[in-house]
Amino acid sequence: MTLASLERGRKYVIQNVNSADPDIQRLMVLGLVEGAEVELASAAIGGDPLEFRMFGNSISLRREHARHFAVTTAGEGG
Amino acid sequence: MPVISLSPPRAKVGNAQVTRVSADQISVRQHAAASIAVVGNPNSGKSTLFNRLTGLRQKTGNYPGVTVEKHVGTVRFDNAAFELIDLPGMFALSAHSLEERIACDVVMGRIPGMERPAGILAVVDTTHLYQGLYLVQQLMELELPLLVALTMTDAADSSGIRIDIEALERRLGGVKVCPVVATTGQGMAALRAAIATLPDAPKPALPTFWEELSAASEELVPDLPATVPRVEIERALIDLDSEIATEVSNYLGDDGAQRLAAIRQRVFGSEPPLATEARHRYGWVREVLKEVQHSAPTMTTWSSRLAAFMNRPLPGTVGLFVVMAIVFQAVFAWATPMMDAIESGAAMLGTLLVTNLPDGAVSSFLADGVVAGVGSVIVFLPQIIILFLFIILLEDSGYLARAAYLMDRAMRSVGLSGQSIIPMVSSFACAVPGIMATRVIPDRRDRIATILAAPFMTCSARLPVYALLIAAFVPAQSVGWFNLQGIVLFGLYMLGIVAGLLTALLLKKTALHGPKPMFVLMLPEFRLPNLQTVLMQLLGRALIFLKRAGTVIFAVAVVVWALAYYPRSDVIAADLDQQQSLAAANLSGEALDQALSRFENEAAAAQLEQSWLGRAGKVVEPAFKPLGWDWKVSAAVIAGFPAREVVIAVLGTVYAVGGAADESTLAARLQAATWPDGRAVYTLPMVIGLLIFYACCLQCAATLAVIRRETNSWQWPLFAWAYMTTLGYVGALLVYQLGTN
Numbered sequence: 001m002t003l004a005s006l007e008r009g010r011k012y013v014i015q016n017v018n019s020a021d022p023d024i025q026r027l028m029v030l031g032l033v034e035g036a037e038v039e040l041a042s043a044a045i046g047g048d049p050l051e052f053r054m055f056g057n058s059i060s061l062r063r064e065h066a067r068h069f070a071v072t073t074a075g076e077g078g
Numbered sequence: 079m080p081v082i083s084l085s086p087p088r089a090k091v092g093n094a095q096v097t098r099v100s101a102d103q104i105s106v107r108q109h110a111a112a113s114i115a116v117v118g119n120p121n122s123g124k125s126t127l128f129n130r131l132t133g134l135r136q137k138t139g140n141y142p143g144v145t146v147e148k149h150v151g152t153v154r155f156d157n158a159a160f161e162l163i164d165l166p167g168m169f170a171l172s173a174h175s176l177e178e179r180i181a182c183d184v185v186m187g188r189i190p191g192m193e194r195p196a197g198i199l200a201v202v203d204t205t206h207l208y209q210g211l212y213l214v215q216q217l218m219e220l221e222l223p224l225l226v227a228l229t230m231t232d233a234a235d236s237s238g239i240r241i242d243i244e245a246l247e248r249r250l251g252g253v254k255v256c257p258v259v260a261t262t263g264q265g266m267a268a269l270r271a272a273i274a275t276l277p278d279a280p281k282p283a284l285p286t287f288w289e290e291l292s293a294a295s296e297e298l299v300p301d302l303p304a305t306v307p308r309v310e311i312e313r314a315l316i317d318l319d320s321e322i323a324t325e326v327s328n329y330l331g332d333d334g335a336q337r338l339a340a341i342r343q344r345v346f347g348s349e350p351p352l353a354t355e356a357r358h359r360y361g362w363v364r365e366v367l368k369e370v371q372h373s374a375p376t377m378t379t380w381s382s383r384l385a386a387f388m389n390r391p392l393p394g395t396v397g398l399f400v401v402m403a404i405v406f407q408a409v410f411a412w413a414t415p416m417m418d419a420i421e422s423g424a425a426m427l428g429t430l431l432v433t434n435l436p437d438g439a440v441s442s443f444l445a446d447g448v449v450a451g452v453g454s455v456i457v458f459l460p461q462i463i464i465l466f467l468f469i470i471l472l473e474d475s476g477y478l479a480r481a482a483y484l485m486d487r488a489m490r491s492v493g494l495s496g497q498s499i500i501p502m503v504s505s506f507a508c509a510v511p512g513i514m515a516t517r518v519i520p521d522r523r524d525r526i527a528t529i530l531a532a533p534f535m536t537c538s539a540r541l542p543v544y545a546l547l548i549a550a551f552v553p554a555q556s557v558g559w560f561n562l563q564g565i566v567l568f569g570l571y572m573l574g575i576v577a578g579l580l581t582a583l584l585l586k587k588t589a590l591h592g593p594k595p596m597f598v599l600m601l602p603e604f605r606l607p608n609l610q611t612v613l614m615q616l617l618g619r620a621l622i623f624l625k626r627a628g629t630v631i632f633a634v635a636v637v638v639w640a641l642a643y644y645p646r647s648d649v650i651a652a653d654l655d656q657q658q659s660l661a662a663a664n665l666s667g668e669a670l671d672q673a674l675s676r677f678e679n680e681a682a683a684a685q686l687e688q689s690w691l692g693r694a695g696k697v698v699e700p701a702f703k704p705l706g707w708d709w710k711v712s713a714a715v716i717a718g719f720p721a722r723e724v725v726i727a728v729l730g731t732v733y734a735v736g737g738a739a740d741e742s743t744l745a746a747r748l749q750a751a752t753w754p755d756g757r758a759v760y761t762l763p764m765v766i767g768l769l770i771f772y773a774c775c776l777q778c779a780a781t782l783a784v785i786r787r788e789t790n791s792w793q794w795p796l797f798a799w800a801y802m803t804t805l806g807y808v809g810a811l812l813v814y815q816l817g818t819n
Contacts, residue, residue: 019353023596028356029170030598031209035364045395046487051601055208055367058601060483065598
């Protein structure tokens with residue numbers, strides 16, 4: 001399961017980041033790293049980009065980037 | 079081996095520029111206040127705090143060689159004064175955008191001619207500690223005195239966040255933390271007191287969170303000059319291919335690159351260093367947060383309720399269009415009376431000068447050159463101020479980022495991102511502020527594509543030309559519910575939008591082709607903008623327009639005046655005298671006044687015909703004849719290249735109704751205009767062609783000047799001008815030829 005396929009209203013934890021792409025590294029600098037708790041907040045017109053909440057911040061990224069972040073629901077194997 | 083300068087980076091500060099400093103500048107420099115850099119994430123409340131601290135004692139300039147704005151202010155105490163530098167918002171010391179790179183270079187003392195700051199004031203939004211503390215941890219490694227201002231403590235309070243300040247100060251190696259509410263001034267006294275002693279404050283203890291990296295940097299210290307601080311060694315290890323990495327590797331000698339690579343392999347393994355850095359630092363941030371942040375259940379605030387509502391697709395979309403419609407309407411409705419007032423004021427002043435000064439070049443220069451020139455600069459101000467007021471309000475309230483987010487998908491279909499939407503919409507009022515608003519776009523290719531698409535949007539200066547030609551030549555019949563004139567106007571707006579978007583798409587597929595830029599946006603909460611911050615920003619933008627664009631517009635207005643005024647024909651002037659004295663002898667009352675002004679207008683038309691401008695019109699007539707234009711239209715179009723709205727005044731003079739004639743008189747003259755063989759000049763295909771020419775053509779010196787400034791090159795403004803002129807010409811040619819034959 002990745003950030004691109006979250007259900008609204010549930011909390012998830014990032015498990016693994018595919019960090020080869022410099023764009024993804026940039027997102028990691030912004031806080032999307034293993035262990036970060038995220039929630040899906042909204043989708044823009046046309047269903048893309050997506051808006052996530054993370055420690056009180058709202059961050060939006062496109063689905064193509066969101067796919068590089070593997071997540072599990074919070075509390076599972078944590 | 080490539081030839082690379084081995085001079086130490088610090089030597090940049092003492093380069094040739096300094097040796098040219100005059101004696102009194104040196105004495106100023108010696109007394110100059112120590113500088114403190116104000117650093118923080120975007121939207122952390124940094125600028126509001128900066129304005130609170132410095133008030134009106136601010137200067138705005140540019141960093142050398144780039145278009146990034148430099149804001150410097152002074153903060154005074156009883157026995158000291160410091161220079162505060164408000165840096166562009168940044169998330170980390172690893173730069174992503176040009177603005178972030180400048181901010182990094184300032185705090186590391188890498189800007190030529192700028193001293194390393196004597197201290198750092200880090201601004202951290204209490205509701206966004208997660209990203210804020212990441213930056214603070216990096217700033218601690220600068221080995222400079224550091225002070226943290228925690229902003230938005232009121233917002234944090236109301237959403238139930240409690241911060242243990244003492245625990246935070248402990249975790250930050252003894253750095254002082256001052257909670258403030260910049261909008262109300264709460265906590266400001268304590269913050270000012272802390273700033274007063276900041277340069278003498280002890281440097282923060284280095285955070286211990288990643289032994290391997292510290293050890294690796296330590297290992298290189300003996301082999302590097304003492305001028306290279308530890309933070310630069312760390313950056314050299316982490317940021318591959320950066321300027322700092324090259325410098326450090328050069329210091330290490332011939333095998334420098336290999337040594338760095340070996341250390342990287344040991345510390346980071348096969349992972350990208352930047353990713354490993356982010357994992358380690360955020361690990362530390364989460365630990366600190368667990369200790370210092372105690373969150374109570376989140377209360378529902380108006381901001382979060384509004385955000386939740388706007389997050390639903392339908393209200394979000396409708397809201398976006400309503401906001402744009404309001405902005406658009408306000409720019410037109412509010413600015414028009416002010417613009418009319420400025421224009422009639424300038425016209426009155428011009429008349430006053432003409433009637434009170436002896437006839438001749440001086441009075442004409444003052445009235446038609448200087449007053450009209452200055453008028454044509456300040457006539458843009460109402461629109462620019464109103465538009466920027468809205469943009470700043472939308473930006474500071476957090477809505478602008480949301481609009482970019484909502485529209486990203488749609489803009490992607492033309493190769494741009496959501497961040498291009500605001501510059502495009504702004505350009506409907508005027509391309510000048512629209513192009514200035516492209517600074518929010520981080521990707522250079524996207525930015526240039528947006529800059530070149532923006533002048534196609536129907537700006538307010540095109541509107542008078544459209545209005546005149548449509549009112550005169552498009553029949554006011556109704557088509558279903560709509561008026562044909564309205565449909566033509568709408569069509570011209572659509573033409574601008576389509577041409578602009580296709581241009582962007584074309585450029586992105588060809589000259590500006592490249593890797594797809596990253597789209598990531600922090601979406602700030604909705605909040606009420608701070609009045610002082612809004613006004614300070616507004617003032618800054620208006621001054622930039624007056625200084626940069628105003629000088630060009632004014633110079634161009636004077637040149638056009640000279641072209642239309644010189645050479646003067648004595649014969650025409652003598653004829654006018656003779657006719658007027660003849661009329662004065664035979665006529666009286668209203669008939670005399672009418673005859674006098676008719677003769678004057680006819681003489682002005684004759685003078686214009688034989689002026690440089692009139693001659694130019696005749697020279698280029700063959701080129702424009704396939705478009706159905708005679709020399710008069712050609713001359714007016716030439717005069718309009720620097721500023722399209724000039725066309726109306728030139729047409730007024732050419733058709734001998736006076737430059738300030740009302741539009742219905744001028745329209746009647748245009749309808750009656752014929753070629754020497756009696757055919758009407760203004761046929762419907764010719765008028766539609768002329769309208770298309772206006773819709774496409776880049777007839778605006780101010781826009782060219784702003785493109786030159788924002789792209790830092792002549793290549794793009796020249797390309798834009800040639801491309802748009804060609805497009806307009808071909809469009810007008812096709813319509814006229816197809817419509818006539």
